[in-house]
Amino acid sequence: MMSIERLYSRECPKSLTGEPTKPGLNPMTSADILNILAQVQRHEPVGNMILQAKIQLDKNSRNKLVKTFTAWLHHDKSINILMSAIIAENAIHEVCDTCICDKCKGNGEAIYKKERKLVTCTKCQGVGRIILTTKQLYLTINSQRPSDNKMTFEQFNELYYSVYMDAVDRLNVAESAAKRFAHEVMDRLNKDLAA
Ligand SMILES: [Zn+2]
Numbered sequence: 001m002m003s004i005e006r007l008y009s010r011e012c013p014k015s016l017t018g019e020p021t022k023p024g025l026n027p028m029t030s031a032d033i034l035n036i037l038a039q040v041q042r043h044e045p046v047g048n049m050i051l052q053a054k055i056q057l058d059k060n061s062r063n064k065l066v067k068t069f070t071a072w073l074h075h076d077k078s079i080n081i082l083m084s085a086i087i088a089e090n091a092i093h094e095v096c097d098t099c100i101c102d103k104c105k106g107n108g109e110a111i112y113k114k115e116r117k118l119v120t121c122t123k124c125q126g127v128g129r130i131i132l133t134t135k136q137l138y139l140t141i142n143s144q145r146p147s148d149n150k151m152t153f154e155q156f157n158e159l160y161y162s163v164y165m166d167a168v169d170r171l172n173v174a175e176s177a178a179k180r181f182a183h184e185v186m187d188r189l190n191k192d193l194a195a
Contacts, residue, residue, distance in 0.1 A: 001186055004179050007033060008055035032189060040182045047178025050171060053096040065092050069167055077163050086144045087160060090137070091167035095175070099129045134161065 010033055041048045046068065052061035069088035073079045079087065093099070104110040104121035106128040111118055120126040132140060138156040141164075145151065151159075 001183065001190065002028060004051065004182055005055055007036060007182060007186070008051050010034075010037075028186075028189070028193075036182060036185050036189065039185050040178055044174065044178035044181050046171075047174040047176070047181075050096055050175045051178055053092070054175075062092065062096060065096070065171075069171075072170075073163065073167065077166070079160075079163060082145075083160065086141055087164050087167060089144075090141055091164055091171060094131065094168055095171040099131070101128055101130050104128060137161075137164065 010030065037048075040051075046065070049061040049065045049068075052058040053065060066085070066088050069092065070081070070084045073084035073087055074081050077084075098106075100106040101108075101121060101124035103123040108121055108124065108126040108128040109118040110121045110123075112122075121128075124130055134157070135153065138153050141156065141160070142150055
């Protein structure tokens with residue numbers, strides 16, 4: 001089956017060579033792909049925006065996500081509007097932006113002068129992406145607050161850390177739901193095409 005990345009890149013297999021693929025191998029057309037994407041958008045709007053921001057680097061979807069999550073934090077979590085916007089922006093940055101480690105370029109391994117061979121990247125601990133520690137997250141968020149309204153690390157932990165994590169969780173859940181739904185639609189389509 002086609003990967004979610006290919007689906008959102010609208011990478012239509014037939015268009016790669018210009019020749020039709022073998023029957024049953026990958027009969028999906030670009031019209032099928034647009035149809036699947038439209039269904040995901042209707043059924044999983046938030047997850048769809050995440051995938052558009054992440055894979056298509058769609059700035060509109062990313063902006064809409066920040067707005068949606070700012071409103072959710074403000075209304076449902078009773079966070080003041082400025083902090084809601086800052087938390088939403090940072091949570092969406094963590095989930096949607098690439099955050100690829102610049103030392104190992106996402107490989108998780110890098111060559112260090114001393115060892116002269118590939119070893120686990122010390123900057124990202126081999127993860128390949130930069131995920132901020134709680135302290136780094138605090139420093140980043142605090143730097144985005146107005147200069148006359150800074151908070152301590154303790155205040156951040158007490159008031160905002162769990163709210164930030166809730167936002168990241170919610171994004172991850174929405175992304176998974178959209179991926180699962182897209183797979184179901186592709187499955188159904190493949191069965192219809194094979195029948
Ligand atoms: Zn790294």
